[in-house]
Amino acid sequence: MLLGAEMRTSRQEIQNYFQLIFGVKPEIKRWAKSKGLPFYLLDEYAFDVVTLHGCQCLVLLAHEPFENAAKIRKHIDILKKIVDPPILYATGALQSFERKRLIEAGVQFVVPGNQLFAPQLGLDLREFYRSRQAEKTVLSPASQAVLIATLNRGWEENDTFRGTDLVDADLYSKMTISRAMKELHSFGLIEPVSSSKSILWRFVAAPKAIWEKSLPVLQSPxxxxxxxxxxxxxxxxxxxxxxxxxxxxxxxxxxxxxxxxxxxxxxxxxxxxxxxxxxxxxxxxxxxxxxxxxxxxxxxxxxxxxxxxxxxxxxxxxxxxxxxxxxxxxxxxxxxxxx
Known part of the structure; x- marks a missing residue:
């Protein structure tokens, strides 16, 4: 079972997740008006304003694991009286029945690295990763080649990289490399760490452990x-x-x-x-x-x-x-x- 601290999320994780999905780094700032909110709201959330493609939304970063969809809905209704942009609830993890309760309560939410439900923003990606993994049970040849080449070269524990660092630029286009990074991420082999103009990644384990973890999704060349x-x-x-x-x-x-x-x-x-x-x-x-x-x-x-x-x-x-x-x-x- 996850502890409460592990179920929180951060501004950086949200920024990395939005950039991974939309290919653009969003602007995230602390919400200036949060200082005037009631203490019970400040105890529950941190408040950020996210700007992406000219659209804004207010993100409520939950301090504690999900407990009650009705309570979150009530908090959002209070905030709607003073906030114009759409409001997005953010947490580090949700179980399937918790997602269902939030959706039934009309609460938009984001779980970085996993799910995004934001119909007011024109986004309903609840099934995005789940359906992609259900359809795709093995790595594509290009993604496998990138992984195999990197495993043969090896890496150190704290190494970070861009996708273009892993392969010869003459072998694959930037688009193919970008797709490969998303595939490796969707199978839990790499994770985003920080980003500037382009996202940085790292492997989630040492080479031997990644090899063993990836074997079920690798195929004969x-x-x-x-x-x-x-x-x-x-x-x-x-x-x-x-x-x-x-x-x-x-x-x-x-x-x-x-x-x-x-x-x-x-x-x-x-x-x-x-x-x-x-x-x-x-x-x-x-x-x-x-x-x-x-x-x-x-x-x-x-x-x-x-x-x-x-x-x-x-x-x-x-x-x-x-x-x-x-x-x-x-x-x-x-x-x-x-x-």
Missing amino acids: VKRVVYADWQPVAQRVAGLSALSRLSLLGEPSIPVIAFTKESWDLEVARSGRAEVDPFDKPVVEVEIWSYSPDHITGQTRIPMSPESVDPLSLYLSLRNNVDDRVQLSLDEMMEKIEW
Whole structure:
């Protein structure tokens, strides 16, 4: 059970949450008229005025956990006699039945990082995060690539970053990176900390803990497998070939390499050849990846071979393999990682 102090919220959390949703940092100031309010209201709330896109609202930051929707409604009715802008109740956490009571009482509210119900502002995002997580059970390929690259590089406990700090600017657009940050946040892997012109983030735990927490929403980067009877010019060792270099597993009879669809299409066009059937004595097995096998640049904390795919993506590509020898080799590879 959360303690009362943990269920409070702050001006900074509200500012970060509004910026995350609307892409614009709102202006927040203490409400000048709050000094003249009755003591029982001052005991219940702190009062801020939030300005966003030229619209204002008065935010009541609750000092204590939610108790009574009718009482909050009564307080808002009193404030409406002296306040023109819409009024928004703010707290750190709400249970589903508490949300229902507030909505039934006509109380607009915000729970930073989770929910916003403000029909007077044209906003009803009660289901925003819930529905997005219900529809999206795994990270998108771009978000996964950003996370995997960052896990391979590692970070320190107090490190903060912008989305653009995590990836090579040539790999993804700013819009894609922004979406990736929102996805990582929606799955509870990162959190906003402070902001100036652009929002700053931090991971909620150390790299190994984030890896373990993210495993249920990570998927194999391999979209499909094709075969070729020629040796491609550019390639990165993948699959069982890569695993054999990191464990006692023997080399597969047909070498495995990785390409993206776009890079493989270019290779096929360059060679003037066509893919072959796996029974037609292929030279290589080609994994078509959903993100680039070359997505990691710069120094990494987890050792990486320049000829092979990164070990975390490799693990994801093989973790559903039913061969016990492969599973033992994956365990061997992962045990060698010093996070």
